[in-house]
Every structure is written in C-alpha cells, then in structure tokens.
Amino acid sequence: MQIKVNRQLPVPLAKQIYQAIVDRIQSELLEEGTRLPSVRALAKQIHVSFMTVVQAYDALEEDGYIIRIQGKGTFVRTKAADTTPKKELPKKESPFDWQLSVPDYLPRAQFSRYHQVSARYEFFSSTIDPGLLPNRYLEKEIQRILAEEPRILSTYSDVQGDLPLRQELTVYLRDKQIQVTPEEILITNGTQQGIDLVARTFVGPGDIVITEAPTYPAAIDVFRWRGATILPVPVDKDGMRVDMLAALCEKYKPKLIYTMPTFHNPTGTVMSIERRRQLLDIAYETQSIILEDDPWSEIYYENKPPSSLKSMDPLGHVIYLKGLSKILAPGCRIGVLVASGTIFHRLVAAKGNMDLGSPLLTQKAVLPLLYSERMRNHVKKLRIALQLRRDMMIELLAKHMPEGISWLTPRGGVNLWLSLPPHVDTEDFLMYASNYQLTFLPGAACYPIESKHHFLRLSFSFMNEPLLAEGVKELCRATAAFIEATVTYRKTPVV
Known part of the structure; x- marks a missing residue:
C-alpha cells in the first residue's frame, strides 16, 4: 500500500493518511478483512511519527473503516459489514493472497465502483435515455459507411483524429465562439480520456491541482493516480469561489x-462571466493550465450559458474538453480536445503513446450528423425532453420529500444536487436504498478531501418519464424511512 504525504499542505499528516486509506476502502481496492500495516510499520514506511499513524487509525476506527483485534492486528471493515459481529471478520483464504504483497500505484478509483451497480431506478448514471438518441440514424450511417468503404475496419485513424471530422468540428465549435483550426483539435475516446491525457502529460507526484468542491469523481481518481496534491475550492450559485482560489494561489502555485x-x-451551477474573467487572470498570473470540461453546454433550459473560458483565452492557458458521446451515442466514445501551441503538440504525442488514435468507424459515423440540420433539431428536442424530466422530478420531490431536504435547480445539464440533514451519511443510505431498487451517487465521492457525507447526486436523464416518476416517489419513500431509522438509532440509549 503506497501512501504519500505532503508536509507543505495545510492538511494535517494524520488526515492525509486517513484520507488515503479511506479512498482505497471506498474504491474497493482494500477488501473487507484485509490486514493493514502495524502502526510502527506504516510510520516507518511513510516517514512520520508513531503518534501520527495512531491518530489516523483512531479516526478510521471511530468512523467504522477499520477494526483492531487484540493480538491479531488491524483490519479493513467496510460499512457493509456493520451488522457483522465485530470480532468475526470473515476472510477466506485465496490462491491469490500473494498478490497483496505486490504494490500498486492506484490510490483511488471510486467512480468505476459505482458504475458497476445496477438497479431498477437508475439515478446514478449521467447518460441519456437511449430512446432520446438518434440510434436508427447512426445504425444506417454505419451500414452505409461499411458498404461504401469496406476497408474502413482495417484502417487506422490518424492519431489526431479523422481530418474531415476535425474540419467539421471547427464549424461546430465556432457556434460556441471558439475559433480553432483542425490542427488544434484532438479526437479522444470520450472526455475521460482527455482528462487522463492532460494528467499523464502535465501532472506528476506532488504537483498542485485545484478542483472545485464538489467535483467530478472520475477526475479526482485520475489526479490522485498521478500523485497530485488536490486542493479544493468551494462552489456557490455562481460557480467556483474565485476569491478563495486567489487566496489559495498566493500560497500554493497550481x-x-x-x-x-x-x-x-x-451541482448544475453556472460560473458567472465575471468569475470566468477572474479565473483567467489568476491562471495568467500563476502561469497555470486551466482544464475546462464541458459535457453539457448544449443542454440549457432557460438561457444560453456564458461564453466558454477557451473562447476568452488568447494566450493558450485553457485546454478545452467537449464530449459528443453523451448527446449522440455513448457507445461511440467521441470526445474533443482543443488546445494551442506546444501544449497541444505534447498532448498529441501522449495520445499516440496511449492508443495510436481513436477508432475510425465511430468518427465517420457521427460526422454526417454534425453537419446536418438533423443535429440542431436533435439537440433542440433533447433540451425539451430533458427539461420536462427535470421539472417533473423537482415537482415530485417538492411534493413527497420529507422536510429538511433541499436541492439546487439546474439551469442545464442532467443532474440534481440534494442536501440531506447533516447527520445522514449518503454512503449508508445508498446501501439501504438498494432494498428499494435505487441507486445514486453519494456526495462524498465528489470531494477530494474533507468529504461531506450528507449530499447526493441524482441524474434525471436515463430513465423514461413513467419510470422516472415511479423512481422519484420510491426515492422519497426510502429517504423518509432511512431518516426515521437514523433518528431512532441516534435516540436509542446506550446500555
């Protein structure tokens, strides 16, 4: 188990150790019953004091992540095991136990863990109901392409991506006020690969990466994997608190x-245009790279959002990521990366090292849709359909949710951010909600440090309208029952 601490951070060393172990447990990289190093062994391994590790282990035990057994050691105890007798941690012997001695460099992988859970009421996935996507059109396009160009399956794409697609994307991005040439566009296997490419190319152990808090969990996973020190900046109704970012940058250079x-x-919030300008000024002053992730700007419900950061940046500090898969065909995994200067050239080299280029067939399949009127009509209909689902969810939540629960109404995108009473842990609630065939994203996964456990994210885009209505009512019923159960438990006297 590789744990690294950074003595230059304002976060205490014991808290850093605690967070590193919690990340591995919540990512299921440390399994139930796994024996942890002794206090002395871990202190020696990461060069900290004995008492620092004691403090970390005390906090882990208090929060239910580990159990100490006299004369045997310290063992991982997942929250799913809370009903198991404390002295009985079943750990079957396996022919693969030797693998525990092989160190890895994967400190966190929480998002993929939640992806593996399926349920009737799927509030986890920020993907769109397949019934709203142009599947038939894309199916016919793929058949046509294979008929006209049968060798396409035996042809590699350019590392940078199919040139006709990149040319058409310059027109598509121009509608977003991004003036770009095909030579500044890189096609990726979704925006997740774009995040990974940027991290592999520019982020190394000890580098400072600043994110919003909360943020996209899979991005946290990638930056952690690169050994970065992640510093969070809170979000309010106008986006990232750039005043707090400026104060942070005075002490740490990101x-x-x-x-x-x-x-x-x-959260679904939109950063104001004034804050966007301030963010660019901070990046110029600190000579930092901004990675702008834009998955949903086409899906707005009231007014068009402000201009992208990339469109406001003449100096090449912004790397822009645009996902096309979500609104067209998730199975095609088409992402767009836009950058300038030597930053772009280095990213192309990293893409070549990674996979030598994205599949050509899927790039050819989405190309006709981009330059046709069908694309504009599709996006317009999609906005209407998703707004109806958003409004229906909010109406049902307002009618059926118990008191003490609030949410932000998103002006676009597909997610709703709920705040439950402070004593509620949504990780525990997720396990409880499986009895109601529900799944969602616990808020703790969205924080790199100092997790807040009483938030959760609901996506309203994947289920059709009847199933969504049924699911929201079931969610409200589960929430009321869980809160009542936790209140009763808290009031029960300890004998």
Whole structure:
C-alpha cells in the first residue's frame, strides 16, 4: 500500500493518511478483512511519527473503516459489514493472497465502483435515455459507411483524429465562439480520456491541482493516480469561489486548475462571466493550465450559458474538453480536445503513446450528423425532453420529500444536487436504498478531501418519464424511512 504525504499542505499528516486509506476502502481496492500495516510499520514506511499513524487509525476506527483485534492486528471493515459481529471478520483464504504483497500505484478509483451497480431506478448514471438518441440514424450511417468503404475496419485513424471530422468540428465549435483550426483539435475516446491525457502529460507526484468542491469523481481518481496534491475550492450559485482560489494561489502555485464552469457536475451551477474573467487572470498570473470540461453546454433550459473560458483565452492557458458521446451515442466514445501551441503538440504525442488514435468507424459515423440540420433539431428536442424530466422530478420531490431536504435547480445539464440533514451519511443510505431498487451517487465521492457525507447526486436523464416518476416517489419513500431509522438509532440509549 503506497501512501504519500505532503508536509507543505495545510492538511494535517494524520488526515492525509486517513484520507488515503479511506479512498482505497471506498474504491474497493482494500477488501473487507484485509490486514493493514502495524502502526510502527506504516510510520516507518511513510516517514512520520508513531503518534501520527495512531491518530489516523483512531479516526478510521471511530468512523467504522477499520477494526483492531487484540493480538491479531488491524483490519479493513467496510460499512457493509456493520451488522457483522465485530470480532468475526470473515476472510477466506485465496490462491491469490500473494498478490497483496505486490504494490500498486492506484490510490483511488471510486467512480468505476459505482458504475458497476445496477438497479431498477437508475439515478446514478449521467447518460441519456437511449430512446432520446438518434440510434436508427447512426445504425444506417454505419451500414452505409461499411458498404461504401469496406476497408474502413482495417484502417487506422490518424492519431489526431479523422481530418474531415476535425474540419467539421471547427464549424461546430465556432457556434460556441471558439475559433480553432483542425490542427488544434484532438479526437479522444470520450472526455475521460482527455482528462487522463492532460494528467499523464502535465501532472506528476506532488504537483498542485485545484478542483472545485464538489467535483467530478472520475477526475479526482485520475489526479490522485498521478500523485497530485488536490486542493479544493468551494462552489456557490455562481460557480467556483474565485476569491478563495486567489487566496489559495498566493500560497500554493497550481500546475493545473480543473473546472466545469458550465452546468457544473454535480451541482448544475453556472460560473458567472465575471468569475470566468477572474479565473483567467489568476491562471495568467500563476502561469497555470486551466482544464475546462464541458459535457453539457448544449443542454440549457432557460438561457444560453456564458461564453466558454477557451473562447476568452488568447494566450493558450485553457485546454478545452467537449464530449459528443453523451448527446449522440455513448457507445461511440467521441470526445474533443482543443488546445494551442506546444501544449497541444505534447498532448498529441501522449495520445499516440496511449492508443495510436481513436477508432475510425465511430468518427465517420457521427460526422454526417454534425453537419446536418438533423443535429440542431436533435439537440433542440433533447433540451425539451430533458427539461420536462427535470421539472417533473423537482415537482415530485417538492411534493413527497420529507422536510429538511433541499436541492439546487439546474439551469442545464442532467443532474440534481440534494442536501440531506447533516447527520445522514449518503454512503449508508445508498446501501439501504438498494432494498428499494435505487441507486445514486453519494456526495462524498465528489470531494477530494474533507468529504461531506450528507449530499447526493441524482441524474434525471436515463430513465423514461413513467419510470422516472415511479423512481422519484420510491426515492422519497426510502429517504423518509432511512431518516426515521437514523433518528431512532441516534435516540436509542446506550446500555
């Protein structure tokens, strides 16, 4: 188990150790019953004092993540095991136990863990109901392409991406006020690969990465994997608190600032145009890279969002990521990365090292849709359909949710950010909600440090309207029952 601490941070060392172990447990990289190093062994391994590790282990035990057994050691105890007798941690012997001695460098992978859970009422996935996507059109396009160009399956794409697609994307991005040439566009296997490419190229151990808090969990996973020190900046109704960012940058020089200024994931907020300008000024002053992630700017419900950061940046500090898969065909995994200067050339080299280029067939399949009127009509209909679902969810929540629960109404995108009473842990609630065939994203996964456990993210885009209505009512019923159960438990006297 590789744990690194940074003595230059304002976060106490014991808290850093605690967070590193919690990240691994919540990512299921440390399994139930796994024996942890002794206090002395871990202190020696990461060069901290004995008492620092004691403090970390005390906090882990208090929060239910580990159990100490006299004469045997310290063991991982997941929250799912809370009903198991404390002295009985079942751990079957396996022929693969030797693998525990092989160190890895994967400190966190929480988002993929939640992806593996399926349920009747799927509030976790920020993907769109397949019934709203142009599947038939894309199916016919793929058949036509294969008929006209049968060798396409045996042809590699350019590392940078199919040139006709990149040419058409310059027109598409121009509608977003982004003036770009095909030579500044890189096609990726979704925006997640774009985040990974940027991290692999520019982020190394100890580098400072600043993110919003909360933020996209899979981005946290990537930056943690690169060994970055992640510093969070809170979000309010106008996006990232750039006043707090400026204060943070006076003490720590960030290598990268990761932001979703438009329909932020998970809160749905939009960064004001004034804050966007201030953010660019901070990046210029600190010579930092801004990674602008834009998955949902087409899906707005009232007014068009402000201009992208990339469109306001003449100096090349912004790397812009645009996902096309979500609104067209998630199975195609088409992402767009836009950057300038030597930053772009280095990213193309990293893409070549990674996979030598994205599949050509899927790039060819989405190309006709981009330059046709069908694309504009599709996006317009999509906005209407998703706004109806958003409004229906909010109406049902207002009618059926118990008191003490609030949410932000997103002006775009597909997510709703709920705040439950402070004593409610949404990780525990997720396990309880499985009895109601519900799944969602617990808020703690969206924080790099100092997790807040009483938030959760609901996505309203994946289920059709009847199932969504049924699911929201079931969610409200589960929430009321869980809160009542936790209140009763808290009031029960300890004998």
